[in-house]
Amino acid sequence: xxxxxxxxxxxxxxxxxxxxxxxxxxxxxxxxxxxxxxxxxxxxxxxxxxxxxxxxxxxxxxxxxxxxxxxxxxxxxxxxxxxxxxxxxxxxxxxxxxxxxxxxxxxxxxxxxxxxxxxxxxxxxxxxxxxxxxxxxxxxxxxxxxxxxxxxxxxxxxxxxxxxxxxxxxxxxxxxxxxxxxxxxxxxxxxxxxxxxxxxxxxxxxxxxxxxxxxxxxxxxxxxxxxxxxxxxxxxxxxxxxxxxxxxxxxxxxxxxxxxxxxxxxxxxxxxxxxxxxxxxxxxxxxxxxxxxxxxxxxxxxxxxxxxxxxxxxxxxxxxxxx
Amino acid sequence: xxxxxxxxxxxxxxxxxxxxxxxxxxxxxxxxxxxxxxxxxxxxxxxxxxxxxxxxxxxxxxxxxxxxxxxxxxxxxxxxxxxxxxxxxxxxxxxxxxxxxxxxxxxxxxxxxxxxxxxxxxxxxxxxxxxxxxxxxxxxxxxxxxxxxxxxxxxxxxxxxxxxxxxxxxxxxxxxxxxxxxxxxxxxxxxxxxxxxxxxxxxxxxxxxxxxxxxxxxxxxxxxxxxxxxxxxxxxxxxxxxxxxxxxxxxxxxxxxxxxxxxxxxxxxxxxxxxxxxxxxxxxxxxxxxxxxxxxxxxxxxxxxxxxxxxxxxxxxxxxxxxxxxx
Numbered sequence: 001x002x003x004x005x006x007x008x009x010x011x012x013x014x015x016x017x018x019x020x021x022x023x024x025x026x027x028x029x030x031x032x033x034x035x036x037x038x039x040x041x042x043x044x045x046x047x048x049x050x051x052x053x054x055x056x057x058x059x060x061x062x063x064x065x066x067x068x069x070x071x072x073x074x075x076x077x078x079x080x081x082x083x084x085x086x087x088x089x090x091x092x093x094x095x096x097x098x099x100x101x102x103x104x105x106x107x108x109x110x111x112x113x114x115x116x117x118x119x120x121x122x123x124x125x126x127x128x129x130x131x132x133x134x135x136x137x138x139x140x141x142x143x144x145x146x147x148x149x150x151x152x153x154x155x156x157x158x159x160x161x162x163x164x165x166x167x168x169x170x171x172x173x174x175x176x177x178x179x180x181x182x183x184x185x186x187x188x189x190x191x192x193x194x195x196x197x198x199x200x201x202x203x204x205x206x207x208x209x210x211x212x213x214x215x216x217x218x219x220x221x222x223x224x225x226x227x228x229x230x231x232x233x234x235x236x237x238x239x240x241x242x243x244x245x246x247x248x249x250x251x252x253x254x255x256x257x258x259x260x261x262x263x264x265x266x267x268x269x270x271x272x273x274x275x276x277x278x279x280x281x282x283x284x285x286x287x288x289x290x291x292x293x294x295x296x297x298x299x300x301x302x303x304x305x306x307x308x309x310x311x312x313x314x315x316x317x318x319x320x321x322x323x
Numbered sequence: 324x325x326x327x328x329x330x331x332x333x334x335x336x337x338x339x340x341x342x343x344x345x346x347x348x349x350x351x352x353x354x355x356x357x358x359x360x361x362x363x364x365x366x367x368x369x370x371x372x373x374x375x376x377x378x379x380x381x382x383x384x385x386x387x388x389x390x391x392x393x394x395x396x397x398x399x400x401x402x403x404x405x406x407x408x409x410x411x412x413x414x415x416x417x418x419x420x421x422x423x424x425x426x427x428x429x430x431x432x433x434x435x436x437x438x439x440x441x442x443x444x445x446x447x448x449x450x451x452x453x454x455x456x457x458x459x460x461x462x463x464x465x466x467x468x469x470x471x472x473x474x475x476x477x478x479x480x481x482x483x484x485x486x487x488x489x490x491x492x493x494x495x496x497x498x499x500x501x502x503x504x505x506x507x508x509x510x511x512x513x514x515x516x517x518x519x520x521x522x523x524x525x526x527x528x529x530x531x532x533x534x535x536x537x538x539x540x541x542x543x544x545x546x547x548x549x550x551x552x553x554x555x556x557x558x559x560x561x562x563x564x565x566x567x568x569x570x571x572x573x574x575x576x577x578x579x580x581x582x583x584x585x586x587x588x589x590x591x592x593x594x595x596x597x598x599x600x601x602x603x604x605x606x607x608x609x610x611x612x613x614x615x616x617x618x619x620x621x622x623x624x625x626x627x628x629x630x631x632x633x634x635x636x637x638x639x640x641x642x643x644x645x646x647x648x649x650x
Contacts, residue, residue: 051509158601188364189536190598193580197595215509218539222582222592245588259514260584261539263566267586268543275518276511278465279479 006209007040007063007177012072014055014062018284030283032058034233036072037310040177045203045210047224049217049256053280055233060179060213064096065089076176094124094173101182103162107154113165114140114150120172139168142205143198160191167198171206181213196222217260221245229253232280232291239313249319251296252276274323290317297323324396325352326497326530327376332390334368334375336605337383344609345371345385347554355497358524358531360545360562362538362577366602368554369534373500376532377417378407395497413443416491420503422483426475432459432486433471439493458489462519481512485519492523499524500532505540517544538578542566547639550574553603553614556633560640570634570642570650572619573598613645621646 014033033055040046048056061067063074065081074081076095084092097120100106107116114136121132140147143164154162163183170178180199184192196219202208214220220227227244229237229252237250248254255274262268276295281287287294293303298321308315334346346368353359361369374380375387378399392399394415399407419425427435436458437451446454452471459467462485475483484504491499501520505513521544524531533544541548541562548565550558550573558571569575576598600618607614616626623645631645644650 051511160601188601190364190576190580191601193595193597194599196582197597200594217510218582218584221584221588222595242588242590245584255511257584259510261513261517261537261543262585263538263542263578263583264585265542265563267584270586273514273518275515277515279481 004041005039006042006077007211008073008075009036009038009059009063010073010075012036012059012062012074013070014058014067015070028284031233031286032283033062033069036228036230036233036235038228038235038238040209040211041225042176042209043203043207044225045212045223047212047214047220047227048230049214049220049227050230051215051256053232053283054230056213056215056230057181059230060098060181060211063177063211064098064179065093066098090124094120095176097170097173097175097178099163099166099170099178099180099183102186103159103166104186106166107162109154111153112150113145113152113154113157116154116165117150117168117172120169124173135172136168139171142171142202143168158191159187160194163187163195164198167195167202171202177209177211179211179213182215183212184219185214185216192219199223217257229256232283232286234291234315235310236292236316237314238310243313249314250292250316251298251321251323252292254323272323290315326355326395327353328391328393329376330391330393332372332375332392333388334371334380334385335388336381336385338605340606343605344388345554345605346375347609349390349554349556351549351556351559353498353530353532356524356528356530357547358533358545360533360535360541360548361551362535362541362548363551363557364536364577364602366553367551369551370502371554372551373417373502373532373534376498376500377411377415378402378404379411409443412439412491412496413494414496415498415500416494416496417500417502418484418487418491418504420506422480422487422507425487426483428475431472431474432478436486436490436493439490443494454493455489458493459486461523462486462489462492463515480508481515484508484512484516488516488519488523492527492529495527496529498530498532500534502534503536504533506535513540520544536577538566538581539583550577554608555614555630556641556643557615558640558642558644560636560642564637564640570636570640570647571615571644572621572646572650573615574642575650576618613643615644621650 012033015029015031017027018030036059050056062069069082081092117136121127145164184195212223224241226240228235231252237253248257255276258271258274278295289304289306290308293299298318302317308317330350332346332349333344335342335344363369387400433455436455440446440451440454456467456471459471464470464485505516545562548562549556552573558574579596580598598618603614611630613626613631616622625645631643633641633643634647635641
């Protein structure tokens with residue numbers, strides 16, 4: 001393992017028991033994340049993209065140990081986060097922080113903005129009061145808020161400003177990895193640009209590493225260095241930014257990219273829209289073979305029989321097939 | 324003559340601080356079979372325009388203060404409630420943003436589609452029901468005959484939005500207003516819905532008013548667009564022209580603040596252009612200045628002194644900016 005790999009996720013499985021058992025005492029499981037592998041280099045951004053229900057948020061929550069994983073490894077700097085307990089886990093939590101999607105519901109309405117940013121330092125750090133106050137001042141400036149705004153309550157801020165508070169809170173404990181779960185999808189378009197620019201600036205200034213969860217391919221294209229595309233709990237394609245966007249191999253990735261409306265006339269002229277009919281399969285009773293086969297325009301018999309493995313960055317029997 | 328003609332429309336809503344014009348001197352025409360798009364951030368009056376056209380402004384709060392809305396030669400601002408009821412759902416119909424909450428959870432979808440047909444076309448129960456099945460089939464819901472008995476909770480978001488489209492199109496309206504029809508949906512589903520709307524438009528020849536904040540969607544779906552800011556029309560013109568050469572700094576900002584997927588991506592990633600600040604508060608609406616000036620990088624003293632007039636660029640392209648000619 002090369003030393004610049006900060007986060008290494010191996011064979012991660014997250015499953016939820018669902019009530020629909022077959023017979024008494026027998027649980028059926030929904031595999032929200034199924035055998036997922038990825039690595040993130042220090043100072044880079046990995047984006048996980050997919051549609052609702054693809055398991056991208058669950059994978060992120062599992063990395064932060066906010067849901068329990070069933071199997072697998074999540075190594076940060078060589079330590080497996082999933083085996084840690086008690087004090088070790090508390091220490092480790094300071095190294096993995098989260099920016100949530102909805103800035104309206106992820107800030108405590110009864111705390112002042114300054115106290116919201118202070119909270120992680122109280123519970124995870126070991127700083128003196130003076131150091132904490134200095135760090136809060138520093139963070140407010142870094143995210144573009146004025147120092148006197150520390151006295152205000154969340155409802156006195158606009159959506160974009162609230163997301164800035166959320167970002168300051170995530171930075172408070174000087175984490176190694178910040179997980180951004182759809183950080184701009186609840187914001188107005190003009191405000192999105194402000195937050196995206198801020199995130200990139202902070203990454204440059206502090207050498208941050210992001211795990212970036214999004215369904216918006218335009219945003220992903222702008223923010224990330226590499227991309228993992230998820231469908232029904234599996235990574236179907238995984239690779240560097242330019243490869244995925246300029247030469248996607250998996251039919252699902254290609255359909256996803258072709259579905260994004262574009263203002264670029266040249267792109268509209270040259271992309272043929274690939275419509276994928278129907279709905280994803282029932283996640284509790286997954287079909288044999290490839291999970292995308294029932295909607296895939298290139299599917300053949302083997303796709304309905306054997307599940308393709310991820311090799312050379314794509315999990316498909318016929319990568320790059322004519323669609 | 325235009326199918327729908329809006330002249331100097333002013334819609335006011337009552338707030339605790341007084342009366343604020345959420346739509347301020349809006350004029351536009353919509354031709355039969357045309358697709359027109361309204362773009363802007365939230366709070367700019369896009370949805371209010373749609374509600375005003377439908378006669379659905381929140382009672383006691385919002386009202387039309389001045390101006391006229393002429394549909395097919397008929398004045399709508401003074402029309403009776405009974406007449407508006409006849410028009411709504413029959414000649415002008417609307418698809419709402421949230422397919423999750425805009426269907427009635429207590430009735431099966433067949434009943435909800437048939438209701439429109441019985442109310443407006445005087446069809447019998449049986450005829451309405453069989454037409455409901457045909458409509459479900461037309462919006463490409465597989466196995467329509469069986470699904471017609473389903474309740475909304477049994478369908479996915481995309482399917483519910485299709486049901487909404489079936490309801491809206493049941494009486495072959497002349498105008499279909501789609502208020503952010505795909506915001507709550509995934510991109511691949513959005514592509515299916517856009518595809519469906521375009522097919523339907525081709526078949527029925529109805530006009531579409533698409534309300535959205537996504538410039539990409541506008542570029543794919545509409546022929547003309549109106550950019551709204553703080554209740555006013557900032558720019559109006561053919562989509563291609565406006566995107567290629569925006570004549571209002573707000574339009575330019577809306578286009579360049581979003582990271583777009585281009586035909587070929589390169590290593591280079593420029594900083595996004597920011598539109599600093601946010602939409603002004605309601606009590607500032609209606610002031611005799613350019614309301615965008617506080618966020619505009621090109622603002623001059625003149626912009627704060629008076630509201631900019633609409634400057635024409637060719638017969639179809641207008642922009643309300645003091646510096647439009649320089650842009």
